Amino acid sequence: MKILLINPPRSNENGIFHYASADAKKFIHQKLIGPPLGLLTVAGAVRDHDVTVLDMKAEYDLHPHAPPPGELTRQYLEKINPDLVGVTFIASEFNGGAAILKTVKTYNHNILTIAGGLHATLCPEDFISTAADIICPGESAKIFREIVSAKQENKDVEAVAGILINKHNQLVPGKPLTTRYYSAGQDFIVPDRSFIKKWIQAYKIRGKIGPITYIFTSLGCPYNCSFCSIRPQYKGKFYQREIKSIIDEMQSIDPEYNVIRFADANTVVNPGFIHQLCDRILEENIKKELVIDIRVDTVAAHPDLIEKLAQCGLQVVICGFESYRYDELKKYNKDTRPELIEKAINILQANGIKIRGNYVIPPYYKEDDFKAMADYSNSHKVVYAGYTILTPMPGTVYYNQVKEQIIDYDLNKYNFFNSVLKTTLPLEEFYKNVSDLWLIKEGTDTI
Ligand code: B12
Structure with missing residues (x-):
């Protein structure tokens, strides 16, 4: 065929x-x-x-x-x-x-x-x-x-x-499925990267970092963040791959890819597992720059693991800071505390790991909220900072919470860069304020 x-x-x-x-x-x-x-x-x-x-x-x-x-x-x-x-x-x-x-x-x-x-x-x-x-x-x-x-x-x-x-x-x-597929386990299929070989040089961040490829070490997520699509995608389940399978895939990757991103919702859900994975990466002498997604509370609780990940080549972590305010984190069901952002930044920086910290900006932010956000971010600068807009992605808990208030149904806008809910500030002013936040970061590097 x-x-x-x-x-x-x-x-x-x-x-x-x-x-x-x-x-x-x-x-x-x-x-x-x-x-x-x-x-x-x-x-x-x-x-x-x-x-x-x-x-x-x-x-x-x-x-x-x-x-x-x-x-x-x-x-x-x-x-x-x-x-x-x-x-x-x-x-x-x-x-x-x-x-x-x-x-x-x-x-x-x-x-x-x-x-x-x-x-x-x-x-x-x-x-x-x-x-x-x-x-x-x-x-x-x-x-x-x-x-x-x-x-x-x-x-x-x-x-x-x-x-x-x-x-x-x-x-x-169609007919109901009688077998359940375990894509992270017995039914794992090796992604066939040969089909995109001609674009290998395109998979670079800002034309600089990379070529980068992705490997998932897990599927799903055990957390309940209300705005995230991954929980409904996997019906709240979390599946970890086998270490051997991950190592085999890392070793099979075209040497031209010098960066690997673990494309997980959260790479460190089970710290013991990641310790073992790191041991195997070191034993096999796999030399790749690594990028992972990790929660600030995980970083704060496991500085030893961060040190080990750094030894394995961890260069960049993507952290959903989301908010520095207790009430907002609670509303998002993020299950972490704002003070852990600072702790995580310190641990990661001590290990020479660059942070991509992402905040979500809710539509009700007014000038004083933006000012408070900017003050916080200025005193907690990270190398790469992202400020995206809280968006009710269809299928999420947050979508169900606010669906009556959605004013824009154009799915092109559901990428966290647009507000589809009514903003308290006039829309233009809201966007302008959000975009100004993007200036708050360490240095001029971008990701
Ligand atoms: C890697 C990744 C990216 C990569 C590239 C993705 C790409 N395809 O080009 C990068 C970093 C560039 C990226 C960018 C963006 N991303 Co992204 N990304 C991810 C991430 C981390 C992993 C996705 C993944 O590879 N999963 C593993 C694979 C195996 O699963 P899968 O894609 O679902 O595929 C399986 C099935 O769905 C199915 N399947 C998939 N396709 C098809 C097709 C057919 C025909 C069939 C039969 C089956 C099938 O089979 C596969 C095997 O089981 C997820 C978060 C996460 N951890 O899941 C976010 C995620 C998918 N991204 C998201 C978003 C919003 C974006 C951006 C819009 C962000 C932005 N503001 O710029 C951009 C837009 C896309 C782009 N390429 O530019 C959201 C999507 C939310 C939503 N409801 O739409 C997610 C879920 C993050 C989140 N938590 O909100 N992303």
């Missing part, structure tokens, strides 16, 4: 950037891209077929003069003439992905179109209005393989278990 898998372009809706001063614009990332790990996992599941991956982020987003997505899709369709096209979705890329599916169907109605990924998992009903024939929610790489096999053998693809069939303006559930 000829299969085309597409990573849609990023949404370029960015209210913060739009209203930013020239100085602040330098720090607000617009084109941060990285390899599409989910799609590469799907590609890995069907690698015995004739697979092509089109990463529009590498091919189009980084090249302003590249043909637009519709044209690029048509070029690939003409070249490949695929039997199936699969597209991966997050909320802000829904419209871009849906447009790609429409182009595919207009080109040739017989191509089977399949939607998967986070947004297909959390909001499958959104796809009723699209040209997707089949929606694959959840960890569906093996389900995708079943669909491909059914099509190849001229069997009824609609008989594949675990899918949703999009027909007659409704989603018809």
Whole structure:
């Protein structure tokens, strides 16, 4: 079977950037891209077929003069003439992905179109209005393989278990899944990075750090942050991969990738596990720069682990600071305390680890809140600081809490750079205030 898998372009809706001063614009990332790990996992599941991956982020987003997505899709369709096209979705890329599916169907109605990924998992009903024939929610790489096999053998693809069939303006559930797939365990599929080799140099942060690739060491998250999509995506479950499997994957990676990001919600959930993983990285003498996501309370509680991670090559941590205010952290159900931000900064800096600290700015912030935020951030500077907007991502607890107050349903704006709720300040002023915060960081380096 000829299969085309597409990573849609990023949404370029960015209210913060739009209203930013020239100085602040330098720090607000617009084109941060990285390899599409989910799609590469799907590609890995069907690698015995004739697979092509089109990463529009590498091919189009980084090249302003590249043909637009519709044209690029048509070029690939003409070249490949695929039997199936699969597209991966997050909320802000829904419209871009849906447009790609429409182009595919207009080109040739017989191509089977399949939607998967986070947004297909959390909001499958959104796809009723699209040209997707089949929606694959959840960890569906093996389900995708079943669909491909059914099509190849001229069997009824609609008989594949675990899918949703999009027909007659409704989603018809296929047969229920009788087996549960353990994507972090026995059903793990090695993401096939060979399909994106031609873009390897594109996977650099600001053209400097990298090439970077991603490995997940776990799936899901045991925490309950109300704004986060990961908890509903994995129904509150947390799955840890086996150490051997992670080490094997690290060793199999093309040496050209000098940076590995562990693409977990939180890499350190079980500190004992990460201690063991570090021991194995050191034993195997794996030399990569590492980037991980970690909570401030975890850093504060485990300085010894941070030291060990630094020995293993940890260079950058991404920390969701979210807020320095107790009441806000409580509202977000973050389950941590503001004073731990300072403690974590000190521990990480003592180990030479750069911090990407991210605050979320709620829509009710007024001038005095922005001033207080700026004062705090100025006295707790980190190398890379991000100030994004609290956004009710569809499918989250926060979405349900505020859905009546949403004033903007354009999914292009659901990327944390826009306010979709009414702001207390006039919108322009709100964005201007948020963008000014991006100037508060150590030095001039960006990520
Ligand atoms: C790595 C990552 C990135 C990378 C690149 C991602 C990419 N695909 O291009 C970078 C750092 C560039 C990035 C950027 C952004 N990201 Co991001 N990112 C992640 C992260 C950390 C890991 C995703 C991942 O690889 N998971 C592991 C893979 C294996 O899982 P998966 O993708 O879900 O795929 C599986 C299934 O869904 C399914 N599947 C997936 N696709 C398909 C397709 C088909 C056809 C089928 C059948 C199945 C299928 O099969 C896979 C295997 O089981 C998640 C948080 C997290 N820990 O999950 C956030 C996350 C996905 N990102 C998020 C956001 C918002 C963004 C940004 C908009 C942030 C910003 N403001 O700039 C940008 C936009 C995207 C972009 N590329 O620019 C949100 C999405 C929220 C939402 N509801 O939409 C998340 C969930 C973070 C969060 N906690 O809120 N991101």
